Amino acid sequence: xxxxxxxxxxxxxxxxxxxxSSHEVSKLQDTSKTGLYTLFRQCALAVLNxxxxxxxxxxxxxEHEDFDIRIIQEPRGLKxxxxxxxxxxxxxxxxxxxxxxxxxxxxxxxLYVFSEMEEQGLFELNEPRDVxxxxxxxxxHARAFIPKQPPNIVVCWxxxxxxxxxxxYTKVVGYQMGxxxxxxxxxxxxxxxxxPMKGAYIGHAKQRISKGRFIGLTExxxxxxxxxxxxxxxxxxxxxxxxxxxxxxRLGHGIVVFPGGPGTAExxxxxxGVMLHDKNRKIPFPLVFTGxxxxxxxxxRIDEFIGATLGKEAQALYEIIIDDPAAVAETxxxxxxxxxxxxxxxxxxxxxxxxxTIERSFQETFEPTHESMAALTLTHDMPPSELAANLRRAMSxxxxxxxxxxGIKTIQQHGPFRLSGExxxxxxxxxxxxxxxxxxxxxxxxxxxxxxxxxxx
Numbered sequence: 001x002x003x004x005x006x007x008x009x010x011x012x013x014x015x016x017x018x019x020x021s022s023h024e025v026s027k028l029q030d031t032s033k034t035g036l037y038t039l040f041r042q043c044a045l046a047v048l049n050x051x052x053x054x055x056x057x058x059x060x061x062x063e064h065e066d067f068d069i070r071i072i073q074e075p076r077g078l079k080x081x082x083x084x085x086x087x088x089x090x091x092x093x094x095x096x097x098x099x100x101x102x103x104x105x106x107x108x109x110x111l112y113v114f115s116e117m118e119e120q121g122l123f124e125l126n127e128p129r130d131v132x133x134x135x136x137x138x139x140x141h142a143r144a145f146i147p148k149q150p151p152n153i154v155v156c157w158x159x160x161x162x163x164x165x166x167x168x169y170t171k172v173v174g175y176q177m178g179x180x181x182x183x184x185x186x187x188x189x190x191x192x193x194x195x196p197m198k199g200a201y202i203g204h205a206k207q208r209i210s211k212g213r214f215i216g217l218t219e220x221x222x223x224x225x226x227x228x229x230x231x232x233x234x235x236x237x238x239x240x241x242x243x244x245x246x247x248x249x250r251l252g253h254g255i256v257v258f259p260g261g262p263g264t265a266e267x268x269x270x271x272x273g274v275m276l277h278d279k280n281r282k283i284p285f286p287l288v289f290t291g292x293x294x295x296x297x298x299x300x301r302i303d304e305f306i307g308a309t310l311g312k313e314a315q316a317l318y319e320i321i322i323d324d325p326a327a328v329a330e331t332x333x334x335x336x337x338x339x340x341x342x343x344x345x346x347x348x349x350x351x352x353x354x355x356x357t358i359e360r361s362f363q364e365t366f367e368p369t370h371e372s373m374a375a376l377t378l379t380h381d382m383p384p385s386e387l388a389a390n391l392r393r394a395m396s397x398x399x400x401x402x403x404x405x406x407g408i409k410t411i412q413q414h415g416p417f418r419l420s421g422e423x424x425x426x427x428x429x430x431x432x433x434x435x436x437x438x439x440x441x442x443x444x445x446x447x448x449x450x451x452x453x454x455x456x457x
Contacts, residue, residue, distance in 0.1 A: 006066075006084040006086065006087055007086075007089075008083050009082055009085070009095070010079050010081050011080050011100060011103070012079055013079070013080075013104050014100055014101050020071065022073070025071045025078075028040050028107075028110070036110060039110060040107070043106045044069050045064055045069075045085075046223040046227040046228065047102045048067075049088070050089060050102075050228055050230050066084045067083065067084045067085060069081070069085075096230070099230070102216075102228050105236070105237070108142065109237040112141050114239070128357075131242075132246065132354075135238070136250070138243070139236065139250075139251060144215065144234060144236060144251060145351040146351060147351055150336075150350055151350055153182075153185050153254075154182050154183070154184055154254050155186070155248050155251075155252035155254070155255045155256070156185070156196040156255075157257045157267045158191065158192025158259060158264055159260030160193060160225075160226050161442070162258070168195070168292075169291060169325070170191075170194075170196050173196060173329065174200040174203070175199035175200065175202055176199075176329035177199075177200055177332060177333075178201065178203020178204045178206075179206065180203075182200065182333065182336070183215070184196050184200045184213070185213075185215040186215075186216060187218060188218050188228040188235060189218075189228070190226065191260075192259070192260060192264075193229065194231065195258075196258075197232070200214070201214070213234060215234045215236070216229075216232035216236070217236050217244050217248060218237055219238045219240055221240070221400070221404045225404065241266075241366075242362065242365055245362070246363065249285075249356060250354075251353075253285075254285065254286035254332050254335050255285070259295045259299070261402075262402070262436060262442070263399045265432070266396050266399060268289075268302065269388045270392050272317055272388055273310075274356065274357075275287075276317075276384050277357050277358075277359065280356060283342065283353075283356060284342050286332055286334075286338070287319070288319050288320075288321055288328055288331055288332060290322065291322065291323075298439065299320050299322070301432060301435050308428055310384045311384055314388075319331060359385065359389070362392070366393045366397075368407055370410070370414055372393075373453075374420065376393055376394055376421070378390055378391070378419070378420075379422040380424070391429075394419055397453075398417070398452060401417055402452055407452070411452045416451060416453050418454045418456060419456065420456035433451075433453070437451065
């Protein structure tokens with residue numbers, strides 16, 4: 001076990017949650033395999049460990065194996081007892097307010113999503129509309145909707161293990177967007193998820209915007225590897241990666257993609273696969289790929305891969321802007337103006353993209369196992385949207401093998417995942433992933449990477 005300063009204390013809640021039933025408390029304290037304790041502890045530790053740059057969930061859990069969290073239920077409300085919590089979350093032994101808010105967001109979402117909704121059978125979802133309604137209910141419960149506010153939420157995707165130059169670039173892009181009054185939504189972790197928020201925060205301050213939104217969307221399998229950064233002021237935990245991705249495109253109004261690894265490739269394949277649907281052709285959704293000059297080759301490889309797998313129609317859905325933060329912000333602001341006009345004309349909600357059609361292949365929960373990864377159909381004769389869905393699943397499996405605790409354990413027990421398919425396509429996948437490894441986009445810079453996958457050409 002690693003050694004670091006810890007704090008043991010009791011904290012009072014923030015927000016509206018201040019009472020739990022005895023049934024809810026027992027669920028959160030149930031340490032059995034079917035209980036919520038393990039999930040609650042893992043997510044809470046990730047929030048408290050917000051300054052960490054580790055990207056291995058298993059290592060984080062092992063380093064803080066003596067951490068515990070307990071519910072104290074009193075007649076006048078609840079409290080949380082934190083035992084051996086990371087000291088970085090405290091100042092003068094008082095929990096940092098932003099960390100405290102995110103901690104109780106964990107409590108809110110764990111209870112609502114994994115207790116109340118599961119007991120009502122709402123996870124047995126057979127229709128795409130049911131899944132969308134579930135995503136809506138989770139976001140509404142988290143108070144993520146501001147009904148009358150025109151579209152201004154920009155989703156920022158990108159790697160958690162980017163280099164210093166790329167990180168600074170994300171901050172400048174965020175700053176330019178903040179100057180234009182745009183809010184930021186990311187996966188809430190470090191790197192390209194943190195930089196845009198920090199930059200936009202300064203931009204908002206200069207424009208005297210006091211209620212800027214910095215929304216973090218995560219899920220239990222990845223939160224420990226990508227702990228919520230301290231800028232996040234609205235944290236929402238979705239049940240799995242598929243609902244997390246849908247929340248991004250339903251809540252957000254445009255997307256900026258920075259350099260990243262397989263997780264970023266998964267996100268790109270998701271949005272392209274969704275937008276390739278015939279019913280989505282007329283829906284404006286600004287999508288920009290951007291990075292500093294040294295990222296030009298990265299995006300060239302991404303663009304070539306998309307062209308070779310999904311075709312020119314997919315390439316037409318995005319714009320690549322290199323080393324020009326102001327142009328990125330202006331392009332996004334102009335795109336959001338189009339989104340506003342479209343939503344107004346179609347009478348769609350500003351706060352939730354109901355018009356977007358998302359097929360079941362992009363909503364079904366994909367559990368990465370050796371069997372499910374090997375069974376993926378990867379050939380050029382598939383419709384582009386279906387190929388995008390399976391390529392997305394392949395990247396999701398690699399992300400799991402890289403940083404999710406369950407995926408890491410699976411790889412340790414049974415060896416790397418195997419991917420097979422059409423030789424030419426497999427070669428292109430291999431080349432793309434190899435470029436990620438060479439550029440240290442699979443792990444934090446300086447750490448050794450052991451591939452969790454094998455490509456059968």
